[in-house]
Amino acid sequence: MRAFLVDDEQPALERLRRMLSATGRVEIVGACTDAVDALRGVRDAAPDLLFLDIHMPELSGFQLLAGLDVQPLVVFTTAYDQHALQAFSVNSIDYLLKPIEPDRLEQALRKAEQLSTRGTPPMPVPEVLAHLASVLQGATKRSWLTRVASRCGDRIEVVDVRRATHFIARDKLTFAVTPEREFVVDQTIADLEDQLNPAHFMRIHRGTIVNLDHLRDLHSDFGGRLTVRLNDPARTTLTVSRERVRALKQRLGI
Numbered sequence: 162m163r164a165f166l167v168d169d170e171q172p173a174l175e176r177l178r179r180m181l182s183a184t185g186r187v188e189i190v191g192a193c194t195d196a197v198d199a200l201r202g203v204r205d206a207a208p209d210l211l212f213l214d215i216h217m218p219e220l221s222g223f224q225l226l227a228g229l230d231v232q233p234l235v236v237f238t239t240a241y242d243q244h245a246l247q248a249f250s251v252n253s254i255d256y257l258l259k260p261i262e263p264d265r266l267e268q269a270l271r272k273a274e275q276l277s278t279r280g281t282p283p284m285p286v287p288e289v290l291a292h293l294a295s296v297l298q299g300a301t302k303r304s305w306l307t308r309v310a311s312r313c314g315d316r317i318e319v320v321d322v323r324r325a326t327h328f329i330a331r332d333k334l335t336f337a338v339t340p341e342r343e344f345v346v347d348q349t350i351a352d353l354e355d356q357l358n359p360a361h362f363m364r365i366h367r368g369t370i371v372n373l374d375h376l377r378d379l380h381s382d383f384g385g386r387l388t389v390r391l392n393d394p395a396r397t398t399l400t401v402s403r404e405r406v407r408a409l410k411q412r413l414g415i
Contacts, residue, residue: 162277165208166192167199167225168238169217170407173259177212177238180266187270196220200228208233210273212257215239216411234276236269240408260404305358309337311344320344322362326375326391327399328353330368340393365389365401365409373412 164187168174171194181187190206193199196217203211203225211233215222222239226232237256255269309325311318325337330350336343348356354364364370377392387401387409401409 162187162209162234162273163190163206164188164210164212165190165199165203165206165233166212167194167196167203167217167222168212168214169194169196170214173214173238177261180261180263181212184267184270186274196222196225200225203229203233209277210234210236212236212238234273236273240405240411259408306353306356309344309346309348309353311337311346313345318344320346322357323372323374326372326393326397328362328370329399338397340395363409363412365399365405367402369399371399376413379413379415 164181166174166177166181166189168177174192174194178189178192181189187210190208191199191202193202196219200220213222213225213235215237216239217225220228222237226235235255238259238261239256240259255272257265257269307322309320309322311320320337320339322337324339326340327338328346328350329336329338335346335349335353337346338344346353350364350368350370353362353370357370361373362370363373371389371391375391375393377390377396379387379389380398381387385403385406387406388398389401389409391397391399
C-alpha cells in the first residue's frame with residue numbers, strides 16, 4: 162500500500178515513518194507537517210492509505226478530508242482521548258492514540274490491508290463525516306463511572322470519583338487518592354481510563370490519571386519535564402510523561 166503521513170509535529174511524524182518503514186508493508190509516498198501543503202500533496206499522490214493527525218494549525222484533519230473529492234483509507238492519529246475516537250473505527254476509518262503503540266499500528270495495517278484486498282471503494286468524504294457526526298452524537302450519551310469500590314477487610318467503602326484528585330498505580334496496586342486518604346481499588350489504570358469521563362479525567366502518565374478539576378498549576382523545568390500540582394492540602398505534584406505533555410496543554414487550552 163502507498164501511504165501518506167500528515168502530522169504537525171516533526172518528531173511524531175518521523176517516529177511514525179520509522180515504525181511504518183520497519184514493517185516493510187507500505188511505501189511512503191509523502192509526508193507533511195503543514196496541513197495546507199498536505200492537502201495538495203494528498204491530492205497529487207493519491208495514496209491508498211492516509212495517516213492523519215486531527216489537531217493541526219490552519220487546517221484540522223477533518224477540514225483536510227473535506228477538501229478531498231474522494232478519500233483514501235484513513236487512519237487518524239491523535240493525542241486526544243480514545244473515548245470519542247472509538248467512533249472512528251467504522252468503515253474504512255481507524256485511529257491511533259499517541260504515543261502510537263506497535264500493536265495498534267499492526268492492527269490498523271491489518272484492517273487497511275483487508276479492506277484493500279476486498280476492493281472496498283473509498284467513501285465520499287461528506288458521507289464519512291456525516292457518519293462520524295452521527296456516531297459521535299451517540300457516544301456522548303455514554304454513562305461514565307461515578308463511584309469506585311474499595312475493599313478493606315470485610316468492609317467495602319464507596320468513593321465518589323469527583324472526590325478523587327487522581328488515580329495512581331503503585332506496588333502492583335491501583336489507588337484512588339482523595340484529599341483525606343488513599344483507597345485501593347480493583348480497576349487498573351487502563352480500565353479507569355476507559356471508564357472515567359474524559360471531560361474531567363486525563364491519563365498523564367502510564368500509571369497516573371489526574372482529575373482536571375483538582376489541578377492548581379503546572380511547572381516545567383529546563384529539561385522540558387512538566388509537573389502538575391494539585392489543589393489538595395498536600396499540594397501533591399505529579400509528573401507528566403513527555404508523550405502526554407502536548408495533549409494536556411491542548412486540553413487546558415495552553
